[in-house]
Amino acid sequence: MSETLSPRIVIVGAGPAGVRAAATLVEAGFHPVVIDxxxxxxxxxxxxxxxxxxxxxxxxxxxxxxxxxVLHALFDRLAKEGRLTHCAHCSVIAVHEGQLHxxxxxxxxxxxxxxxxxxxxxxxxxxxxxxWQSAGVYSLxxxxxxxxxxGVALGRRIxxxxxxxxxxxxxxxxxKAGADVAAVLDTSSWRxxxxxxxxxxxxxxxxxxxxxxRARLGGRYHAGVTLERIEADEQGVTAMRWRDAGGxxxxxxxxxxxxxxxxxxxxxxxxxxxxxxxxxxxxxxxxPKTDEMGRAGNGxxxxxxxxxxxxxxxxxxxxxxxxxxxxxxxxxxxxxxxADLRKLARLAxxxxxxxCAFPWxxxxxxxxxxxxxxxRCENVSAGDVRRSVDFGGGEANxxxxxxxxxxxxxxxxxxxxxxxELVAAQxxxxxxxxxxxxxxxxxxxxxxxxxxxxx
Numbered sequence: 001m002s003e004t005l006s007p008r009i010v011i012v013g014a015g016p017a018g019v020r021a022a023a024t025l026v027e028a029g030f031h032p033v034v035i036d037x038x039x040x041x042x043x044x045x046x047x048x049x050x051x052x053x054x055x056x057x058x059x060x061x062x063x064x065x066x067x068x069x070v071l072h073a074l075f076d077r078l079a080k081e082g083r084l085t086h087c088a089h090c091s092v093i094a095v096h097e098g099q100l101h102x103x104x105x106x107x108x109x110x111x112x113x114x115x116x117x118x119x120x121x122x123x124x125x126x127x128x129x130x131x132w133q134s135a136g137v138y139s140l141x142x143x144x145x146x147x148x149x150x151g152v153a154l155g156r157r158i159x160x161x162x163x164x165x166x167x168x169x170x171x172x173x174x175x176k177a178g179a180d181v182a183a184v185l186d187t188s189s190w191r192x193x194x195x196x197x198x199x200x201x202x203x204x205x206x207x208x209x210x211x212x213x214r215a216r217l218g219g220r221y222h223a224g225v226t227l228e229r230i231e232a233d234e235q236g237v238t239a240m241r242w243r244d245a246g247g248x249x250x251x252x253x254x255x256x257x258x259x260x261x262x263x264x265x266x267x268x269x270x271x272x273x274x275x276x277x278x279x280x281x282x283x284x285x286x287x288p289k290t291d292e293m294g295r296a297g298n299g300x301x302x303x304x305x306x307x308x309x310x311x312x313x314x315x316x317x318x319x320x321x322x323x324x325x326x327x328x329x330x331x332x333x334x335x336x337x338x339a340d341l342r343k344l345a346r347l348a349x350x351x352x353x354x355x356c357a358f359p360w361x362x363x364x365x366x367x368x369x370x371x372x373x374x375x376r377c378e379n380v381s382a383g384d385v386r387r388s389v390d391f392g393g394g395e396a397n398x399x400x401x402x403x404x405x406x407x408x409x410x411x412x413x414x415x416x417x418x419x420x421e422l423v424a425a426q427x428x429x430x431x432x433x434x435x436x437x438x439x440x441x442x443x444x445x446x447x448x449x450x451x452x453x454x455x
Contacts, residue, residue: 013119160257161185236255284360
């Protein structure tokens with residue numbers, strides 16, 4: 001990577017959205033630069049293992065193996081032919097006045113852009129449970145990365161908890177790989193899941209696939225549970241304490257817990273790029289505002305789960321649309337988008353069904369005892385957050401500055417949504433009135449040495 005590179009179009013992210021955006025631009029005669037944190041393109045859903053890895057795509061991606069192969073081959077071909085520039089294992093840490101500050105193996109470099117497509121994806125949406133700060137507690141995404149990238153389970157006896165498709169998928173993948181999964185605990189009841197059927201009918205085959213994966217879990221799966229506490233000793237997790245749908249207390253011995261409630265859009269870079277945001281009441285999170293093509297203004301385009309939580313298929317379509325919008329705005333012929341827009345509308349109906357069937361457990365955070373940890377990075381408790389509200393009022397960034405919630409390594413990626421629910425309950429208002437934590441540069445932790453230059 002060189003400071004002399006000042007590409008006209010830069011894409012951040014090499015998952016389905018970023019790859020499809022790049023391919024659309026290449027077909028139109030452009031040479032985009034694709035910046036991605038992974039060593040190889042694919043994103044989280046199609047994450048690629050190291051070279052020589054023994055497990056096949058069918059074992060890694062299941063029913064999505066064919067799509068993964070096509071996406072990987074497309075990107076690899078374009079990169080090999082020199083039709084795009086791939087900056088692998090690089091993180092964009094700041095966006096300012098048409099420039100990206102990029103952390104790579106050689107330190108921090110600056111890349112200018114005329115048009116910017118952000119395809120930053122999403123991360124796990126976490127609801128704190130007492131004891132979740134213990135060693136041996138991971139997000140569902142982390143468990144999936146370990147399985148895909150290294151072929152390992154993160155524990156000898158595993159309990160998974162949360163809600164949403166990822167909970168079922170990771171559980172089924174671990175079981176298929178031979179891991180000892182003791183329980184899969186879903187906070188959404190069967191009745192609640194049935195309420196989402198109208199939206200889920202927009203993609204009946206995908207819904208049936210989800211049911212097939214659920215069946216693979218057998219008696220391990222429990223719906224409508226109440227999560228009480230993760231038990232741990234000085235060595236780490238020892239058990240998960242919970243109540244079943246009938247209110248009976250249960251204890252599941254384990255040495256690893258995976259947790260997650262669907263996804264949280266990764267919005268730090270859109271925020272730093274000056275994008276506007278709006279509160280989505282159904283997903284109960286702040287999402288960037290764009291038009292149907294992904295235009296966010298000021299030459300910035302958004303695609304994928306970082307703006308609309310529509311999954312891998314939706315991300316691929318959104319990537320093509322964002323690239324088409326970029327081409328049109330540059331005065332170049334753009335491909336027809338009518339069919340993609342229709343497909344995206346159907347995927348949006350399905351996503352609304354998922355949000356209804358597997359809702360964010362909004363009542364969990366306000367119910368936390370004062371000694372429960374909300375922010376693991378800064379060891380901030382629920383009591384700390386409540387006292388900050390009482391002292392400084394119910395505004396997100398005021399609570400952040402007083403309590404230090406969201407000021408640690410993850411910059412609120414894991415605690416923001418729960419902290420906002422806690423603040424809203426304490427202040428007697430709605431989460432949208434609380435606001436959101438403002439993003440700060442650097443978007444990722446950066447060693448001081450990365451900024452040093454030899455004289």
